[in-house]
Amino acid sequence: MNKSRRSFLKVAGLSAFALSSGVAALSSTAQAAATMPGSGYKTNAAALKAKRWAMVIDTRAFKGPEDYQPLIDACHTAHNVPTIKGSNQNIKWFWLDKFDHAFPDDINAYQAAGIKERMFPLLCNHCTNPPCVRVCPTQATYQMHDGIVAMDYHRCIGCRFCMAGCPYGARSFNFMDPRKHLPKEMPNPAFPTRMIGVVEKCTFCAERLAVGQMPACVAASNGRILFGDLDDPNSDVRHALAENYSIRRKPNLGTQPGVYYLI
Amino acid sequence: MLEKVLTGPRTFYLWLLFLVCVIGACGLVYWQQLQQGLSITGMSRDVSWGLYISQFTYFVGVAASAVMLVLPAYFHHYKKFKRMIIFGEFMAIAAVCMCSLFILVDLGQPQRMLNVMLHPTPNSVMFYDMMVLIGYLTLNAIIGWVTLEAERLDVEPPKWVKPLIYLSIIWAFSIHTVTAFLYAGIPGRHYWLTAIMAARFLSSAFCSGPAILLLLVFIVRRLTGFEPGRDAVKTLTTIITYAMCINVFFYLLEIFTAFYSGIPGHQHPMTFLFGEHAGHLTWVSNWMWAAVIMALGSLVILIPPAWRNGPLLPLALVMLVVASWIDKGLGLLIGGFTPNMFETITDYAPTCMEISVALGVYAIGALVLSLLWKIALGVKREAGHFGD
Numbered sequence: 001m002n003k004s005r006r007s008f009l010k011v012a013g014l015s016a017f018a019l020s021s022g023v024a025a026l027s028s029t030a031q032a033a034a035t036m037p038g039s040g041y042k043t044n045a046a047a048l049k050a051k052r053w054a055m056v057i058d059t060r061a062f063k064g065p066e067d068y069q070p071l072i073d074a075c076h077t078a079h080n081v082p083t084i085k086g087s088n089q090n091i092k093w094f095w096l097d098k099f100d101h102a103f104p105d106d107i108n109a110y111q112a113a114g115i116k117e118r119m120f121p122l123l124c125n126h127c128t129n130p131p132c133v134r135v136c137p138t139q140a141t142y143q144m145h146d147g148i149v150a151m152d153y154h155r156c157i158g159c160r161f162c163m164a165g166c167p168y169g170a171r172s173f174n175f176m177d178p179r180k181h182l183p184k185e186m187p188n189p190a191f192p193t194r195m196i197g198v199v200e201k202c203t204f205c206a207e208r209l210a211v212g213q214m215p216a217c218v219a220a221s222n223g224r225i226l227f228g229d230l231d232d233p234n235s236d237v238r239h240a241l242a243e244n245y246s247i248r249r250k251p252n253l254g255t256q257p258g259v260y261y262l263i
Numbered sequence: 264m265l266e267k268v269l270t271g272p273r274t275f276y277l278w279l280l281f282l283v284c285v286i287g288a289c290g291l292v293y294w295q296q297l298q299q300g301l302s303i304t305g306m307s308r309d310v311s312w313g314l315y316i317s318q319f320t321y322f323v324g325v326a327a328s329a330v331m332l333v334l335p336a337y338f339h340h341y342k343k344f345k346r347m348i349i350f351g352e353f354m355a356i357a358a359v360c361m362c363s364l365f366i367l368v369d370l371g372q373p374q375r376m377l378n379v380m381l382h383p384t385p386n387s388v389m390f391y392d393m394m395v396l397i398g399y400l401t402l403n404a405i406i407g408w409v410t411l412e413a414e415r416l417d418v419e420p421p422k423w424v425k426p427l428i429y430l431s432i433i434w435a436f437s438i439h440t441v442t443a444f445l446y447a448g449i450p451g452r453h454y455w456l457t458a459i460m461a462a463r464f465l466s467s468a469f470c471s472g473p474a475i476l477l478l479l480v481f482i483v484r485r486l487t488g489f490e491p492g493r494d495a496v497k498t499l500t501t502i503i504t505y506a507m508c509i510n511v512f513f514y515l516l517e518i519f520t521a522f523y524s525g526i527p528g529h530q531h532p533m534t535f536l537f538g539e540h541a542g543h544l545t546w547v548s549n550w551m552w553a554a555v556i557m558a559l560g561s562l563v564i565l566i567p568p569a570w571r572n573g574p575l576l577p578l579a580l581v582m583l584v585v586a587s588w589i590d591k592g593l594g595l596l597i598g599g600f601t602p603n604m605f606e607t608i609t610d611y612a613p614t615c616m617e618i619s620v621a622l623g624v625y626a627i628g629a630l631v632l633s634l635l636w637k638i639a640l641g642v643k644r645e646a647g648h649f650g651d
Contacts, residue, residue, distance in 0.1 A: 088307035088609055101605035131450055137389035138378040157378050158301075158371020161389055163311040167451025169604035173311060173371065176302040196300040197371025253450040 046212030050229035052128075052147040053204055054258040055215075056240045057121060061224040065096055065119045072096075074220035075123075078205070080193045082181035089175035093202045094123045094217055105250055115263065123217075124149060124170040124202035125249060125257035132162035132171065141199070147230075147258060148204045156198040163199060167253050171201045204258075230258065264408075264415060267641030268634050275637065282630045289623025292616050293368060301371060304617040309609035310600040312369070314621050317596040319365035321471075321588060322628070323442045324464060326358035326399060328472020330435035331502050337428050343495045346648055347480065349414075350491075352407040353635035354476055355435075359400040361628035368620050388444045395438045402431040407635075415642045439464045446599065454532035454598040457520075463513045464591075470506035471587035473499050474580040479632075481577060487640055490650035497572055504565040507583055511558055514590070532598040535608070543608045547597050554589035557582035 062068055075081070075094040084090040096119040100107055103120075130149045132141050140156035143149050163171045177196045186193065191207065194200050205215035213219065218227040228235035237260070240246075246260040296303050306313040329351035335341040336348055367373050384390045406427055413420040443461035450456065477499060480491050521529035534540045536551045564570045564579035571579075603609050613621075643649050 088309065089302055090308060092308070097605060101607055104606040134386050135388065135449070137384050137387040137393070138375075138382045139384050140378070155375070155378055155382065156372065157375045158373075159366075159369070159389060160311045160371070161387070161445070163308075164452065164599075165449050167604055169309065172308055174300065175304075175306070176300050195372075199371075250451065255450065 044211050048209045048212055048214070050146050051231035052229060052258070053126065054147070054228065054230035054237050054260065055218070056226040056237045056246065056260045056262060058224050058240070058262045059118065059120055060262060068096055068119065068121055071121065071217040071220045074216040075202070077187040078208070078216040079191050080182055080187050082178040084176070084181050091172040091174070091178060091200065094121060096120065097122055103247065103249060105252060106247070120261065122168070122170070123259065124204070125168055125255070125259045126204050127258065128256035129254060131165040131167065131255060135161045135165040137161065144206065148206050150203055150206055151200060153192070153194050153198045153200065158197040158199065160199060167250050167255065171199050173199050264412065264638050264642060267638040271637060279630065279633060282626045282633070285626040286623055286630065289619050289626065292619040293623060295616065296368070296620060303614060305612050305614045307609055307611065309603040310597070310611035312596055312600065313611055314613040314617050315365050315369035317592045318621055318624070319362050319369070320442055320595065321592045322358045322361045322365065323396070323439055324468030324591065325472045325475060326355040326362065327435040327439040327465070328468050328476070329355040329403070330432050331469050331473045331499070333428065334432050335498070337432065341498070343492050343498065346643070347491045347495055349407055349411055349639045350480060350636060351476055352403045353639055354479070354632060355403045356400060356407065356635060357628045357632035359396055359403070360631050361624050362396055364624045364627060368624065388441060388448060392441050392445060395434065395441050399431070399434050399438050402427055402434055406431055411639060411642050414646050414648065417646060436465065439468050451604060452599050453528040457517060459513055459516060463510065466506050466510040466513055467587050467591055470503050470510055471584050473503050474583045477503070478577060478580050478584070483636065483640065488650065489640055489643065500565070500571055500576065503580070503583070504571060507558070507562060507565065510587065511562065531602050531606070535601055536594050536598045540602070541608065545610060546612060547593060550589050551594055554586040554594070558586035561586065
């Protein structure tokens, strides 16, 4: 081994060591920051809390798609959801579909016309066993303590494994820049817009619950959608489920959806 | 050994130049994709994976297939494969490079790719997939390089490389099993939710990978005069034949379960892929039927020993590769996503730009393979292991 090669190896070895220890130091400070007590964040006193948030939709109280439109508008306005017309690369948080498409395991050729023709509202089910959380390689989608399945748009790498994993088609990918499909005046400046190349979906309005407000669709439903703690036997949702016949989407998959439909 | 790429005929450098041009042109298309996002592809909200991920899946199989040479040579001391092994290992390296690139071009936010390692998530199969692919690449690079160096110096490979070789044999099975688990563990996708997925993946890999290897070796033989050995070719062809029979058998098992059980969810992807489903006829049907014909055609040539070792062999191998590519590179993804989660049909067809980006990745794979094989051939020539 000649001298220059040896000195090169020395320098290379030293720089590799410096680089790796630098990275190690960085990651340890990041961890320290995350676990530091008193980081300045406090829970809002007005925040709504639950052990397991769940939604009960009384579909009998909605006459037709026009009844749902204010709810869709409320949701999509509150979350700056872009309208991408005529494209199957669109974004949907709260949308409508027919019974056969929403509940394909309950097909019945002789279903009552009232059910067969009726439109049903669809959204993320915030499952107890969410496959999307299971498959996400970066924990960009994760489950909170209150059962809400949330998204970190800044960590998402856009691999779309969660979209393959979700049995409810509840997730949308930003194929294009969503900001180009929003009105100039941002519908809700308080909620972040998303960037190109990440996945998004309904959040059960975690950001509204945190400041003591009901989810946007629930607030716009005039009591036709109930939202509450499934773990609390005295909650509205538990009463509604105890007194009415309810179904969930694809219950046989074991995901335990948190959205119930009164039929 | 790197100097071996510096000497070669003009045609070799013209070939490299051609590949670089293709990579450059397709790179421009990828640049466009970075600007406009994946909206330039044919993918949609309902069919959220397409050509990129299916090519990734196919080439994990090609990478794993190197084991069909390594296993007989090291577990069964089948010496006749020794001359060809390095080409299998180097093809695995090129294939893993392609897999990584196919994942990269499929990401919506590729610059965040390392989040997979920054936030390791043991419950995600994709995390394991990344780990096993990096591991397999490293193993093959070390093993390939060390054994080739030993061949050049005309000595036995160092002892420490043996355990790595044994590890790489197990590892090869693991990479494709983990890739199958990407699909087979997802609830609600009927076409994928099958325990036989990993076995199907392995059988299809172990016929198509060695078939690609043999075809490439035949081209190299014509171009350089390198002789892989008659017996080695014969044995590898037998392995390919068995693997293809098992591959076809496994697919028939899927069809039996779907149609004898009569469960609509299990039938729909197949009726969609092979014919009219709910009044909808897709372009993939023609491809799937072409795959059926070519799969059977390849078996007709491969099963009788006289035909298998005759002049029709390259034709059989080409048909086998195309058939397995259609099954895994088109049908698997499209059948998995259609009918969609609402039991309706959203059509998917790759766009020209999407195909261009994929071709760019193919060209990078071909470039890596050409350079590595050039080194291997140079060493073989020098060491006098070029022919019988």
